[in-house]
Amino acid sequence: MSKSNLTRRGVLKTGTLAGAGLAVPTIFTSRAHAFTNEPTGGTVTLGFNVPQTGPYADEGADELRAYELAVEHLNGGGDGGMLNTFSSDALEGAGILGNKVEYVTGDTQTKSDAARASAKSMIEKDGAIMITGGSSSGVAVAVQALCQEAGVIFMSGLTHSNDTTGKDKRANGFRHFFNSYMSGAALAPVLEANYGSDRKAYHLTADYNWGYTTEEAIVSSTEAMGWETVNTVKTPLTQTDFSSYIAPVLQSGADVLVLNHYGGNMVNSLTNAVQFGLRDKMVNGKQFEIVVPLYSRLMARGAGENVKGIFGSTNWHWSLTDAGSKAFVKSFGEKYGFPPSQAAHTCYVQTLLYADAVQRAGSFEPCAVVEALEDFEFDGLGNGPTLYRAEDHQCFKDVLVVKGKENPQSEFDLLEIVEKTPVEQVTYAPDHPQFSGGSLGTCNNGG
Numbered sequence: 001m002s003k004s005n006l007t008r009r010g011v012l013k014t015g016t017l018a019g020a021g022l023a024v025p026t027i028f029t030s031r032a033h034a035f036t037n038e039p040t041g042g043t044v045t046l047g048f049n050v051p052q053t054g055p056y057a058d059e060g061a062d063e064l065r066a067y068e069l070a071v072e073h074l075n076g077g078g079d080g081g082m083l084n085t086f087s088s089d090a091l092e093g094a095g096i097l098g099n100k101v102e103y104v105t106g107d108t109q110t111k112s113d114a115a116r117a118s119a120k121s122m123i124e125k126d127g128a129i130m131i132t133g134g135s136s137s138g139v140a141v142a143v144q145a146l147c148q149e150a151g152v153i154f155m156s157g158l159t160h161s162n163d164t165t166g167k168d169k170r171a172n173g174f175r176h177f178f179n180s181y182m183s184g185a186a187l188a189p190v191l192e193a194n195y196g197s198d199r200k201a202y203h204l205t206a207d208y209n210w211g212y213t214t215e216e217a218i219v220s221s222t223e224a225m226g227w228e229t230v231n232t233v234k235t236p237l238t239q240t241d242f243s244s245y246i247a248p249v250l251q252s253g254a255d256v257l258v259l260n261h262y263g264g265n266m267v268n269s270l271t272n273a274v275q276f277g278l279r280d281k282m283v284n285g286k287q288f289e290i291v292v293p294l295y296s297r298l299m300a301r302g303a304g305e306n307v308k309g310i311f312g313s314t315n316w317h318w319s320l321t322d323a324g325s326k327a328f329v330k331s332f333g334e335k336y337g338f339p340p341s342q343a344a345h346t347c348y349v350q351t352l353l354y355a356d357a358v359q360r361a362g363s364f365e366p367c368a369v370v371e372a373l374e375d376f377e378f379d380g381l382g383n384g385p386t387l388y389r390a391e392d393h394q395c396f397k398d399v400l401v402v403k404g405k406e407n408p409q410s411e412f413d414l415l416e417i418v419e420k421t422p423v424e425q426v427t428y429a430p431d432h433p434q435f436s437g438g439s440l441g442t443c444n445n446g447g
Contacts, residue, residue, distance in 0.1 A: 034447045035151060035364070035365045035366060035445040035447040036123070036129070036150060036151040036152050036366070036445070036446030036447050037123065037127045037128060037129040037152065037446075038129075038364060038365075038447070039097075039099050039129065039364055042098075042099055042100060043099055043100045043101075043102050044095070044096055044097075044099040044100070044101055044102070044129055044364065045102050045103065045104060045126055045127050045128050045129060046067075046071070046101060046102070046104075046128060046129070046130050046131075046132065046351070046354075047103070047104055047105075047106065047119060047122035047123065047126065047128030047130065047131040047132070047133075048063070048064060048067045048103055048104070048105045048106070048132060048133050049106045049108055049115060049118055049119050049122065049132070049133040049134060049139075049143060050063045050064050050067075050105065050106075050107070050108060050133040050134065050135070050157065051107065051108045051109060051110045051134070051135050051136065051139075052064075052105075052107040052108075052109075053107055053109050053110075054108075054109045054110030054111065055110055055237065055238070055263050055264040056110045056135035056136055056262070056263040056264070057264075058263065058264070058302070059135035059158055059263055059296065059298060059343040060107075060108070060133075060135055060343075062298065062341045062343050062344040063133055063135065063157055063158070063343050063344060063347040064105065065332070065335075065340070065344060066332065066340060066343075066344035066345065066347045066348040066351075067103065067132070067133070067347055067348070067351060068103075069081065069331060069332060069335055069348060070347075070348045070351035070352060071101045071102075071103055071351070073093065073331070073352075074091065074093065074096065074101045074351070074352070074355055075093070075095055075100055075101050076093035076094060076095075077093075078331055078335070079327075079330070079331055079334075080093055080327075080331075081327050081328055081330075081331040081332075081348075082324050082327050082328050082331075082348070082349070082352060082380065082381055082382070083352070084327055085323045085324040085327050085380035085381070086324070086352060086356070086378065086380045086381060087378045087379040087380045088356050088360065088378060090356050090359040090360045091352065091355055091356050091359055096355045096358050096359060096364075097358060097359060097362070097363075097364065101355070104122050104126040104128060106118025106119060106121065106122055106133075108133070108134055108135075108136070108139045108143075110135065110136050110139065110237070111139070112136075112139055112141075113142075115134060115136075115139040115142055115143050116142050116143060116146050119131050119146055119147070120146060120150075123147075123150050123152055128152065129153075130153045130154075130155060130354055131143060131147050131152060131153075132154070132155040132156065132157055132347065132350055132351060132354070133156075133157040133347065134156060134157045134158065134159060135157060135158040135159075135262075135263065135343060136158075136159070136208070136210065137159040137160060137161030137163060137164055137208070137209050137210035137213075138161075138208045138209055138210065139159075140156045140157070140159035140161075140164050140175075141159075141161070141163055141164055141168040141209060143156075144156065144164065144168065144169075144170050144172075144173035145168070145170060147170070147172050147173065148170040148171065148172045148173065148444055150444075150446055151172070151366055151444040151445050151446015151447060152172065152366060152446060153172055153173075153174070153354060153366050153369050153370070154170070154172055154173040154174070155173075155174050155176075155350040155351070155353065155354045156173060156174065156175045156176075156177065156350070157177070157343065157346060157347045157350065158342070158343040158346055158347070159175060159177055159210070160177060160178065160179055160180055160210055160214065160262075160294055161179065161180060161209045161212075161213045161214070162179050162181055162213035162216075162217065162434050162435055163209045163213055163438075164179070165179065165392045165393055165394035165435070166179075166213075166392070166434065166435035166436070166437070166438055167435070167437035167438035168209075168438055169392050169393060169438045169439075169440050170440065170441065171370060171393075171440045171441050171443040171444070172366055172370065172443055172444055173393060174350070174373055174388065174393045175393060175394055176346050176349050176350050176386075176388075176395045177315050177346045177395075178313075178315050178397070178399050178426070179213075179394065180210070180213040180214040180217040180218075180293075180434070181213075181217045181426070181428055181432070181434050181435070182313075182399050182426040183214065183217060183218070183294060183313040183399070184217035184218050184220060184221035184222075184293070185217075185399075185421070185425055185426045185428075186313050186399040186400075186401050186419070186421035186425065186426055187218070187221065187291070187293060187311065187312070187313055188221035188222055188224070188225055189225075189419075190311060190401045190418065190419050191222065191225075191291065191311060192225045192226075194311070195256065195286075195289055196286075197225050197226035197227065198226060198227075199222070199226075199227045199228070199255055199286070199289075200227070200228045200229075200230045200252075200253055200254045200255050200256065200283075200284065201219075201222060201227050201228070201229050201230060201254060201256040201257075201258050201291075202230045202231050202232075202233075202249050202252050202254035202256070202257050202258070203215050203218070203219065203229065203231070203232040203257075203258045203260055204235055204242070204245055204246075204249075204257070204258070204259055204260065204261065204269060205232060205233065205234050205235065205260040205261075206234075206235060206237055206260060206261050206262065206265055207234040207236055207237060208237055210262070211234070211260045211261075213434065214260045214293050215232055215258075215260045216434060217293075217434060218258055218260070218291075218293050219232070220434070227256070230252050230253060230254040231248075231252055231254070233245060233248075235261070235265070235269070237265065239265065239268075240264070240268055241268065241272065242268055242269040242272040242273075243272050243275075243276070245269070245272075246269070246272045246273050246276045246278070247276065249273075249276075249278065250276065250278070250281075253283070253284070254283070255283040255284045255286045255287075255288055255289070256288070256289045256290070256291060257273060257278060257288070257289075257290045257291070258290075258291045258293065259273070259290065259291070259292050259293075260293060261292075262294055262296075262299070263296075263299060264302070266299050266303070267299055267302035267303045270290065270292065270303050270306050270307070270310075271303060271306055273290055274306045278290065290310050291310065291311055291312065292307075292310055292311070292312040293312060293313060294312060294313060294314070295312030295313060295314045295402055295415060296314065296341050296342050296343065297317070297318065297339070297341045297342070297412065297414060297415060298341045298343070300414035300415050301411060301412070306404075307404030307414060307415075308404040308405065308406050309403060309404055309406060310403060310404045311401065311402070311403045311418070312401075312402055312403070313399055313400065313401050313402070314342050314400045314402050314415070315342045315345070315383070315399070315400070316342045316345040316346065316382050316383060316400070317342065317400055317402065317415060317417060318339035318340055318341075318345075318412070319413075319415075319416075319417065320382060320417075322382060322384065323380065324379075324381050325382040328340065328345065328348060328382060332344065332348075338412060339412050345382060349381045349382065352381070353373065353376075353378075353381075353388075354369070357372035357373045357376070358372070360372045365445055366443055366444065366445050366446065367443040367444075367445050373388050373393070374388065374389075374390035374393070375387070375388065375389065375390040376388045383395075383397040383398060384397055384398050384423075385397070385423075389430070391430040391440075392430050392435065392440065393440065396423050396426070396427055398420050398422055398423050398426075399420075399421040399423075399425075399426050400417050400419070400420055400421070401417070401418050401419035401420075401421060402415040402416060402417050402418060403415070403416060403418055404416075
């Protein structure tokens with residue numbers, strides 16, 4: 001996609017795209033009623049709802065760093081980061097529609113009820129017009145539903161479950177991060193090439209919606225290439241010692257362990273698996289292998305040497321050499337002293353995408369923002385050409401398959417990219433069975 005056609009399809013028929021000094025589309029100027037938390041005093045408040053405690057707290061801390069950096073860039077501070085590489089030129093570092101960007105934060109605790117409560121407080125007490133964040137799909141689904149009811153936009157952070165843009169999708173919610181299906185579609189060919197098509201897999205799965213859809217996606221994609229699924233076992237999100245779950249794997253006849261775990265859960269379960277000697281075993285005449293469907297640099301750092309040679313997928317990695325990634329890594333690194341995680345990347349990008357949509361629409365009105373984001377094609381934000389699909393508000397872009405490095409050069413250099421899976425390979429129909437049962441409904445302006 002060239003920059004000239006990286007636009008929102010269907011907008012020009014309603015009026016001229018809004019930008020600095022350009023006319024506002026007439027469809028947005030005819031609405032008479034105010035909307036939830038309409039900015040009136042020269043500032044606009046965004047709500048950053050991240051896990052500051054709980055098993056995903058490391059991800060949350062990096063998300064918050066990225067949000068603060070995005071606000072700095074939107075307000076004209078720093079070096080501008082990805083504003084300089086974004087294919088849309090609507091943002092100029094002058095806030096959003098001339099309003100200075102401010103923010104409030106909340107702690108999701110990686111719990112749906114806590115996340116809803118903090119988001120509700122930010123909307124009702126702090127006047128947040130957009131909520132973003134989270135490192136759990138259970139949290140994302142819960143907060144997305146709340147934002148739909150309240151009439152504000154939800155730009156999800158790190159959420160990988162199919163459900164977020166599947167059965168639980170909402171018109172006011174948008175996801176930049178990839179999903180479980182995409183991980184399965186990207187990983188399966190790499191696993192077959194490296195481990196063969198005659199394998200027996202045992203799954204340990206986090207007991208909530210992300211774990212369920214990731215297990216389903218990996219089982220489906222690996223069975224399609226010939227693997228047998230020996231067993232699938234659910235584990236509590238609060239679990240810290242997985243020894244009792246690892247022991248039965250040794251008696252199961254499986255020669256692959258799939259850890260559908262994330263964050264601290266994955267660090268602990270992988271550590272336990274290595275302690276039990278799984279990676280040293282020969283089973284069914286094959287070397288025993290471990291697979292981690294969803295990887296992050298923070299998880300790799302937590303697990304240390306245990307990640308060496310283990311395959312997984314990721315939404316983005318700081319070692320990418322495109323202009324957008326390099327700009328973000330430079331800005332983040334200079335501010336914080338280390339490279340950003342995929343969680344930081346997707347949260348930074350979501351903030352820019354929201355601000356850009358408002359700027360192009362010429363309005364903070366949620367339904368105007370929804371229209372500006374639907375079928376918006378863009379580039380320059382680190383994942384190559386990307387589409388925000390209108391039918392489900394899911395971004396479609398290339399997916400990275402990575403593995404733990406055998407000889408890392410630093411504490412941050414723990415993963416290497418082994419495959420950049422083209423977007424065509426991970427694209428699916430909106431009514432795919434793994435995403436069925438939900439409806440976007442209609443946008444809600446609240447007010």
